[in-house]
Amino acid sequence: MTEAVLRTERLCKHFGGLAAVNEVSLEFFSDQVHAVIGPNGAGKTTLTSLLSGDLRCSSGCIYLDGKDIAGLSADRISQRGVGRSYQKTNIFLPFTVFENCRIAAQSRLPSSMRFIRPALAYREVMREAERALEQVGLAGRGQEPAATLSHGEQRQLEIAMTLATRPRVLLLDEPLAGMGSEDSARMVELLQQLKPSHAMLLVEHDMDAVFALADRLTVMVDGRVLESGTPEAIRASAAVQEAYLGVEEPQ
Amino acid sequence: MSHSRTTFVLLACLLALALLPLFAEKYYIQLFTKMMIMAIFAMSLDLLVGFTGLVSLGHAAFFGLAGYVLAYAAPQYQAADLWLSLPLAMACSGLLALVIGVFVLRTSGIYFIMVTLAFAQMLFFLFHDTKIAGGADGIYVYAKPVAAIAGWEPFTLENHVHFYFVVLALLALVYAGLRMLLASPFGRVIVGIRVNEQRMRTLGYRTYRYKLVCFVLAGALAGMAGYFAAAQFGFVSPETLSWHQSGGVLMMVILGGMGTLSGAVLGAFGMILLELGFQGLPVVGGMDIGKHWQLLMGGFIVCAVLLLPHGLLSLGRFAPRWRRKPVEAAE
Ligand SMILES: Nc1ncnc2c1ncn2[C@@H]1O[C@H](COP(=O)(O)OP(=O)(O)O)[C@@H](O)[C@H]1O
Ligand SMILES: [Mg+2]
Numbered sequence: 415m416t417e418a419v420l421r422t423e424r425l426c427k428h429f430g431g432l433a434a435v436n437e438v439s440l441e442f443f444s445d446q447v448h449a450v451i452g453p454n455g456a457g458k459t460t461l462t463s464l465l466s467g468d469l470r471c472s473s474g475c476i477y478l479d480g481k482d483i484a485g486l487s488a489d490r491i492s493q494r495g496v497g498r499s500y501q502k503t504n505i506f507l508p509f510t511v512f513e514n515c516r517i518a519a520q521s522r523l524p525s526s527m528r529f530i531r532p533a534l535a536y537r538e539v540m541r542e543a544e545r546a547l548e549q550v551g552l553a554g555r556g557q558e559p560a561a562t563l564s565h566g567e568q569r570q571l572e573i574a575m576t577l578a579t580r581p582r583v584l585l586l587d588e589p590l591a592g593m594g595s596e597d598s599a600r601m602v603e604l605l606q607q608l609k610p611s612h613a614m615l616l617v618e619h620d621m622d623a624v625f626a627l628a629d630r631l632t633v634m635v636d637g638r639v640l641e642s643g644t645p646e647a648i649r650a651s652a653a654v655q656e657a658y659l660g661v662e663e664p665q
Numbered sequence: 666m667s668h669s670r671t672t673f674v675l676l677a678c679l680l681a682l683a684l685l686p687l688f689a690e691k692y693y694i695q696l697f698t699k700m701m702i703m704a705i706f707a708m709s710l711d712l713l714v715g716f717t718g719l720v721s722l723g724h725a726a727f728f729g730l731a732g733y734v735l736a737y738a739a740p741q742y743q744a745a746d747l748w749l750s751l752p753l754a755m756a757c758s759g760l761l762a763l764v765i766g767v768f769v770l771r772t773s774g775i776y777f778i779m780v781t782l783a784f785a786q787m788l789f790f791l792f793h794d795t796k797i798a799g800g801a802d803g804i805y806v807y808a809k810p811v812a813a814i815a816g817w818e819p820f821t822l823e824n825h826v827h828f829y830f831v832v833l834a835l836l837a838l839v840y841a842g843l844r845m846l847l848a849s850p851f852g853r854v855i856v857g858i859r860v861n862e863q864r865m866r867t868l869g870y871r872t873y874r875y876k877l878v879c880f881v882l883a884g885a886l887a888g889m890a891g892y893f894a895a896a897q898f899g900f901v902s903p904e905t906l907s908w909h910q911s912g913g914v915l916m917m918v919i920l921g922g923m924g925t926l927s928g929a930v931l932g933a934f935g936m937i938l939l940e941l942g943f944q945g946l947p948v949v950g951g952m953d954i955g956k957h958w959q960l961l962m963g964g965f966i967v968c969a970v971l972l973l974p975h976g977l978l979s980l981g982r983f984a985p986r987w988r989r990k991p992v993e994a995a996e
Contacts, residue, residue: 517857518868520850
């Protein structure tokens, strides 16, 4: 069996007395979608932030390609090929839609300590930004200020920015939340296309999307992993049905 | 404003400044020289405040230090070599910015304001309380720097018209250079840092490095301004390092309009002209209004900030225009 691209080992994050993430051990493989579901406050966003370096873990390990990256800063983790999107839209509101993606793509230049040539003269960066906008269905909207986009479109831009950094590992925190059904369907299709070349963490409440995409499914409750396995196994699990899916067990 | 319009206004301003010495008296030429020097200083601070989002209240440290370097570089009662002392002064200011930046850039927001102020005050007291450079009395720069290249002098700073044109050329150069910088990948990064630093990090930028480079650059440019201010005034005192000076230049940037280079220039010109205007007010009914100019200045700034949140530059909105364009997206 191939080695996991990304793996956590007994990962913990405490906020004061609260264990937001508690002893979580998970694996992410290339060309697989690992979905994480759970009620609000389960610690899904906190887990994503630990993996992206936005938060430092209290204890435990995170291995990327077998190397411990716990404690590395967010920029270093990003440069190693991990890209994340945010549940709460986190874009550059005063910039144009295109500039949002362009600045994301520019991060893949060997260095941005370039002072003379105009940023817009870097063709490769421009193409990459254009491509990301096309992927999420925002082509042609590039020149609008990001602030004037609808909530759903801002969600699409959020994903486009993450894609523009060309990550190998994608950490998507509720990418479909706030999107209309049409855009949602397009996004599911896009994620399906990205699957073969990416390791993906998908935090999502939309169960149809989760079951359409996920190769593995983990249920978190109160910071802990309640159950982890194939989607079929999880669907059948009594504990999960009780705790999360809310389905009554047949008598 | 549309691009062509902006370019037109800028070229017109440049032309007006270039023609000024033809008909202005010495007093006004020197006044405008001073305003242009302060405009360079204001642009250097705007790079931090308006573009990178770093509100520094200690920017005079770099301005003042360069003046002291000039004073030191000149042998007693003799002139310094411009080609040596100017780069030296800018390098010293840049180096000081590097040292200070390494510490202060680990903080942000109100703490950043506090520590930049604290560092500048340390430097102020170093020059004020010790005898290394005349203490509180300051130190004279007896002669203006000489710009000789192998015995040939292309211009002499002792001549106030030459001095004016050198400063005008530098103002144009710094403006053009910063415009280029802001359009470059580096420029886009610092603006991104101002808007959303955390997202810049997740996108893979080591924001600390970019902020540090920017801080050093701004320090060196403030040094350029401080050097010429000292050369023009012929005297350097700890006041040039004081927080009054830092606050004054910050006020210029805010008054003119943060985040635009022309705003910083406008702010510098505006503040100095207003100061003179208020000082020149007559005695009315036994009250010397001019003497209390600072009161009027304060009132004016309060009104300006309340009525024109984007600075004097936004007055341009009321100017007649040849061509209307829909609102452009920032950046
Ligand atoms: N920065 C923080 N400081 C304190 N508590 C936090 C912080 N972030 C999240 N929490 C808490 O941690 C728990 C998990 O939150 P979160 O990871 O956002 O859950 P989810 O994304 O699954 O809804 C919640 O109880 C939340 O209140
Ligand atoms: Mg969440």
